Amino acid sequence: xAEKLKLTRVxxxxxxxxxxxxxxxxxxxxxTYEQAVEEAKRCIQCKKPGCVPNCPVNxxxxxxxxxxxxxxxxxAARIIYATNSLPAICGxxxxxxxxxxxxxxxxxxxDPVAIGRxxxxxxxxxxxxxxxxxxxxxxxxxxxxxxxxxxxxxxxGLTCAADLAKAGHRVVMYEALHLPGGVTAYxxxxxxxxxxxxxxxxxxxxxxxxxxxxxxQVIGRGATLDELLSDGYDxxxxxxxxxxxxxxxxxxxxxxxxxxxxxxLVRLNLMKAYLFPEYDTPVKIxxxxxxxxxxxxxxxxxxxxxxxxxxxxYIVYRRTEAEMPARMEERENAKEEGxxxxxxxxxxxxxxDDHSSVKAMQCVEMELGEPDESGRRRPIVKPGSEFVLDVDxxxxxxxxxxxxxxxxxxxxxxxxxxGTVVADEITGKTRxxxxxAGGDIVTGAAxxxxxxxxxxxxATDMDAWLRDRS
Amino acid sequence: xNEILVKKELATKIKSIEFLNHGIARKAKxxxxxxxxxxxxxxxxxxxxxxxxxxxxxxxLIFNEVGKSAQKLGALNEGEVIDNVAGPLGNATEIExxxxxxCFGGGxxxxxxxxxxxxxxxxxxxxxxxxGARNRELLILKNEMKALSEDFYVSTDDGSEGxxxxxxxxxxxxxxKVDRVIGMSVATVTLRTLSELTKPYGVKTxxxxxxxxxxxxxMCGCCRVSVGGETKFACSDGPEFDGHLVDWDxxxxxxxxxxxxxxxxxxxxxxxxxxxxxxxxxx
Numbered sequence: 231x232a233e234k235l236k237l238t239r240v241x242x243x244x245x246x247x248x249x250x251x252x253x254x255x256x257x258x259x260x261x262t263y264e265q266a267v268e269e270a271k272r273c274i275q276c277k278k279p280g281c282v283p284n285c286p287v288n289x290x291x292x293x294x295x296x297x298x299x300x301x302x303x304x305x306a307a308r309i310i311y312a313t314n315s316l317p318a319i320c321g322x323x324x325x326x327x328x329x330x331x332x333x334x335x336x337x338x339x340x341d342p343v344a345i346g347r348x349x350x351x352x353x354x355x356x357x358x359x360x361x362x363x364x365x366x367x368x369x370x371x372x373x374x375x376x377x378x379x380x381x382x383x384x385x386x387g388l389t390c391a392a393d394l395a396k397a398g399h400r401v402v403m404y405e406a407l408h409l410p411g412g413v414t415a416y417x418x419x420x421x422x423x424x425x426x427x428x429x430x431x432x433x434x435x436x437x438x439x440x441x442x443x444x445x446x447q448v449i450g451r452g453a454t455l456d457e458l459l460s461d462g463y464d465x466x467x468x469x470x471x472x473x474x475x476x477x478x479x480x481x482x483x484x485x486x487x488x489x490x491x492x493x494x495l496v497r498l499n500l501m502k503a504y505l506f507p508e509y510d511t512p513v514k515i516x517x518x519x520x521x522x523x524x525x526x527x528x529x530x531x532x533x534x535x536x537x538x539x540x541x542x543x544y545i546v547y548r549r550t551e552a553e554m555p556a557r558m559e560e561r562e563n564a565k566e567e568g569x570x571x572x573x574x575x576x577x578x579x580x581x582x583d584d585h586s587s588v589k590a591m592q593c594v595e596m597e598l599g600e601p602d603e604s605g606r607r608r609p610i611v612k613p614g615s616e617f618v619l620d621v622d623x624x625x626x627x628x629x630x631x632x633x634x635x636x637x638x639x640x641x642x643x644x645x646x647x648x649g650t651v652v653a654d655e656i657t658g659k660t661r662x663x664x665x666x667a668g669g670d671i672v673t674g675a676a677x678x679x680x681x682x683x684x685x686x687x688x689a690t691d692m693d694a695w696l697r698d699r700s
Numbered sequence: 701x702n703e704i705l706v707k708k709e710l711a712t713k714i715k716s717i718e719f720l721n722h723g724i725a726r727k728a729k730x731x732x733x734x735x736x737x738x739x740x741x742x743x744x745x746x747x748x749x750x751x752x753x754x755x756x757x758x759x760x761l762i763f764n765e766v767g768k769s770a771q772k773l774g775a776l777n778e779g780e781v782i783d784n785v786a787g788p789l790g791n792a793t794e795i796e797x798x799x800x801x802x803c804f805g806g807g808x809x810x811x812x813x814x815x816x817x818x819x820x821x822x823x824x825x826x827x828x829x830x831x832g833a834r835n836r837e838l839l840i841l842k843n844e845m846k847a848l849s850e851d852f853y854v855s856t857d858d859g860s861e862g863x864x865x866x867x868x869x870x871x872x873x874x875x876x877k878v879d880r881v882i883g884m885s886v887a888t889v890t891l892r893t894l895s896e897l898t899k900p901y902g903v904k905t906x907x908x909x910x911x912x913x914x915x916x917x918x919m920c921g922c923c924r925v926s927v928g929g930e931t932k933f934a935c936s937d938g939p940e941f942d943g944h945l946v947d948w949d950x951x952x953x954x955x956x957x958x959x960x961x962x963x964x965x966x967x968x969x970x971x972x973x974x975x976x977x978x979x980x981x982x983x
Contacts, residue, residue: 445784452788475921490920496915496920507961508741509741514958585953586954
């Protein structure tokens with residue numbers, strides 16, 4: 231334990247901004263062993279740690295950090311894997327500054343312990359050293375003879391499938407696309423989350439835990455939930471996320487060179503359009519690009535645009551930086567790379583050129599009024615502030631809604647007016663017999679870790695329910 | 701799964717394949733499509749379903765070997781397997797007893813039109829069948845469409861067989877009451893012409909649109925079309941829409957977005973590709 235408080239965290243090596251905006255590789259290289267141990271030693275081991283209750287899956291953070299500080303990586307890995315089955319992903323994509331690190335005691339006077347970086351370090355070490363870390367040796371419970379379908383192979387599906395497989399149930403995981411991983415495959419870019427990490431998590435599920443993965447299965451269009459149940463599944467878990475893009479609903483939004491962030495990211499992340507024509511899927515890039523929105527997805531799209539060679543990339547957002555939903559690290563990375571933040575700006579129309587493409591974007595300036603129902607100050611239009619932003623590509627990144635396909639073909643699955651599935655907050659049980667749900671399909675677009683937390687709670691409830699029936 | 705059992709050439713560069721996929725065969729209905737993806741580097745592309753055999757568990761696709769991906773699919777032989785096929789996707793066509801239904805199939809889409817017209821006939825409709833192509837060599841499934849119909853017409857762009865263009869249809873609409881028109885063609889301009897032609901007669905005209913698609917499941921909005929002033933996703937809200945409400949200019953323009961890239965992709969052989977992509981993202 232540290233004798234004297236060290237208020238500054240150990241920096242993590244990153245590619246320099248001018249280098250990384252020319253390649254798709256991961257920005258941060260992660261802690262070395264020495265850096266991790268040094269950072270871990272900063273933890274003061276609070277008696278009542280604030281970090282643990284602020285973690286959606288309640289990882290025993292002080293315990294794993296202490297094990298890292300002592301150099302006992304296998305022990306640290308055991309602690310973290312006890313509650314988090316996807317730490318390599320969470321260490322990279324969790325908004326730690328509003329979760330575990332927000333409540334770190336050191337944060338009052340200096341930098342909070344870099345919990346996310348330590349988690350990432352440990353997960354990468356465990357993956358590269360499967361024997362020593364023990365993650366390859368899993369004791370699966372005795373087979374229960376029960377069969378479960380997990381629909382969706384994103385963070386929720388992967389977590390639920392892993393827990394149920396460990397509990398001895400036979401698990402079949404259905405994925406609509408031709409590659410597994412859900413948002414970690416199609417949504418989060420290589421430079422933030424290398425696809426090899428996602429693939430390793432899926433391989434672990436299939437090869438070590440014995441989960442059967444069925445790709446290209448669009449449940450709802452192909453088999454319906456009722457058909458799966460009558461085909462012999464004892465229970466279903468819906469982890470299908472919120473994949474349908476929202477648009478601005480302003481004139482000009484269907485012009486060429488207007489891409490939903492989802493389309494732009496699917497082309498790049500899933501289909502590797504940045505390697506066109508070696509890969510078959512193309513993508514266009516403008517010289518001056520406006521990304522509308524300020525979540526992680528918006529940052530991802532803006533940073534991809536830079537990497538494809540755009541000269542100017544704007545984040546256009548109607549509030550201020552304080553209200554931005556994106557992770558702090560991604561906002562900083564984006565700014566370092568040269569993304570220009572056009573705050574308090576609201577697009578009102580996209581102006582066409584002669585070729586049905588984008589000539590410019592009409593905007594108005596905003597100012598902040600009284601707080602709205604989300605607690606954030608409501609942006610209001612500043613009268614007479616219209617102006618034209620010179621751009622030739624627009625990427626609306628306004629969040630996503632649940633895809634309605636399953637709800638449309640499952641009349642007794644209760645949904646809200648937002649299209650999310652109604653499920654018990656603790657257990658994830660839906661109002662439909664034998665069906666549980668968790669992640670973005672229940673909450674609307676949220677985080678990887680909250681989806682994992684919900685999936686884990688659902689898996690616990692499903693396991694208990696399945697055992698009761700035997 | 702996805703093993704090709706039957707492969708035929710219907711005309712130059714027009715292939716018909718039947719492959720094994722019980723899940724799709726069991727659920728598919730006329731009007732729906734599949735998304736095909738091949739190899740680690742292949743794109744996802746939609747093909748309208750041309751028929752199924754539920755007992756054998758097979759699905760039929762009729763496609764033009766134009767473009768790199770379709771050529772790859774066309775190069776597969778009987779016994780070989782298509783890497784990825786997702787489906788059925790999109791909504792089934794609305795089939796009921798309307799009375800007289802004019803079924804127009806153009807080019808390769810005569811394939812799925814045979815499938816759709818069969819259902820209309822089974823539902824008790826009187827079928828007027830029209831098949832079209834650029835020229836007589838490219839006409840396919842003539843006998844199949846003829847057998848389904850009471851009246852049968854051929855249209856070619858160059859007049860090398862049957863009627864030249866679609867203008868002759870005016871006489872058909874003058875002569876008799878048609879209750880519904882269904883149009884399928886990859887050529888947007890043909891569907892546009894058809895829709896404009898039927899409009900004065902007030903015949904509800906349903907057209908199967910083929911915008912560019914990516915995932916085909918409602919995730920990306922790449923395939924958005926404007927119908928009656930509302931933005932719709934062809935993959936999840938369509939692919940069939942009321943032809944009198946479609947914004948054709950928008951559709952035609954959006955279909956051309958990648959024409960340069962498509963030519964490039966089809967031209968470059970495997971070796972040339974590596975050189976071109978070595979500079980990574982910068983293009």
